[in-house]
Amino acid sequence: MDDPVDEALKLIQSKPEGVLQSELWKELGVDSRKCSRIVKKLEEGELIDRIEFKKDGIKTYLLRARQMPVNPSDLLAGDELIPCIGCELECVVEECHPLMDWMYQLAIVQTTEE
Numbered sequence: 354m355d356d357p358v359d360e361a362l363k364l365i366q367s368k369p370e371g372v373l374q375s376e377l378w379k380e381l382g383v384d385s386r387k388c389s390r391i392v393k394k395l396e397e398g399e400l401i402d403r404i405e406f407k408k409d410g411i412k413t414y415l416l417r418a419r420q421m422p423v424n425p426s427d428l429l430a431g432d433e434l435i436p437c438i439g440c441e442l443e444c445v446v447e448e449c450h451p452l453m454d455w456m457y458q459l460a461i462v463q464t465t466e467e
């Protein structure tokens with residue numbers, strides 16, 4: 354089973370408009386106190402924003418992911434990663450600067466488009 358923090362992040366990321374904290378715990382199947390701890394971890398990790406929100410006069414929080422998961426179709430041209438097309442470097446994916454720079458640029462573009 355997924356780590357509840359990962360599960361909560363995925364759920365929040367799946368809703369670009371955000372998720373109310375008062376509904377998140379029900380969707381995760383945990384109690385509200387545990388949900389608060391999960392949300393605190395995500396907030397401390399700067400993975401989400403927590404915005405005050407009133408629903409039916411009751412104060413809750415709207416949780417929005419700071420960064421959405423990368424869409425795989427943005428990464429591939431055919432079946433090749435975009436920066437790898439025509440690359441003649443000796444390939445060590447874990448240490449590849451062109452790939453890192455490109456992923457970084459992609460994250461910036463996605464953040465500024467929001």
Ligand code: SF4
Pocket residue numbers: 434436437438440441442443444445446449450451452
């Ligand atoms: S070195 Fe980097 S850019 Fe080149 S093929 Fe490997 S992963 Fe792709």
